[in-house]
Amino acid sequence: MDNQIPVITCSAQEMAFLAGSLGADTLLGVADPFMGWLADEIEDAWKQAQSALAGRSFIKVQPDGGIVMDVAVAALVGTCAFPDASFVVTFTPAGGETVTRYLHVTKQLAVEQAAVSEPVAAYRLVALENGEAAYERVLKIFDLDGQRAVSSPGGELPEAGLIQAREAAADGGLKEAQRVLREVGLSRTTAAALAKTLVNPVANGALVALARRETAWDVSGLGVLEGQNGLWRLRAFTRGEENWVEAIPCDAAEAREAIRRVMNRVLPERI
Secondary structure, three states: OHHHOOEEEEOHHHHHHHHHHOOOOOEOOEOOOOOOOOHHHHHHHHHHHHHHHHHOOOEEEOOOOOEEEOHHHHHHHHHHHOOOEEEEEEEEEOOOOOEEEEEEEOOOOEEEEEEEOOOOOEEEEEEEOOHHHHHHHHHHHHOOOOOOEOOOOOEEEEHHHHHHHHHHHHHHOHHHHHHHHHHOOOOHHHHHHHHHHHHOEEEEEEEEEEEEOOOOEEEEEEEEEEEOOEEEEEEEEEEOOEEEEEEEEOOHHHHHHHHHHHHHOOOOOOO
16 A cells, blocks of 8 residues: 555456455446456456555465455455445536546445546545545535525426436527426426526536445435526436436535435434
8 A cells, every 4th residue: 555545546356356355246336347258367367466466465365375455455445345335426517527436434434436547447445534524525526615506496397307408408508498497397487597507507416325225225315406596406206107306496505414414314323
């Protein structure tokens, strides 16, 4: 590890090796690096991963072939492999590239997991102190600091209608976006305000909270949508067999509190 800082970078094959050594089959946010490979190819890659990890002192190979993992490496990878709660955070600034982060939390540690491409495709794991630190990281990614709420009532619309309105805003401008939003059921005032946001976007983001229970996953989440006219919180739900979205005007403080509530639904210890 670099200067004993709790940060490591590993290839997908190395991540799979480390996780497998801890008894994990899968890692959230890490694609199976051996999908479609032949058994001999996997065995060769496994040996290469072991050699590379030993060369960086992430593991030690015992004379009998056993693996002893560095304590800090085991803590980082173990948190990703066996989290009490995980969070998928995406954020897209207008005209910019989407940022995606995975945050994994246990009672002992939190870890931020990010895909990196330099110098080669890999995953970087960064230790965070606890669930509170993970929450603060989400706020920083979303850049929630002083935004005002959109001056409008909220409203509910089909998710497909929101997607259609986004496309209309990009292709046809304000009036076309507003027309689509009116057609899917929003009031005139709400449609006008949401159309302005879609035509003049600042950023949008989403938070998905996950916790594995005995027989299923506990999943919740929210979205944020910021335009030059203010901020919305987006709540997904189902109506019948259709996906719907509730758009709720909120300021930055209200959005931060909503994020805290979503995270507390799955965190092992409330923040």
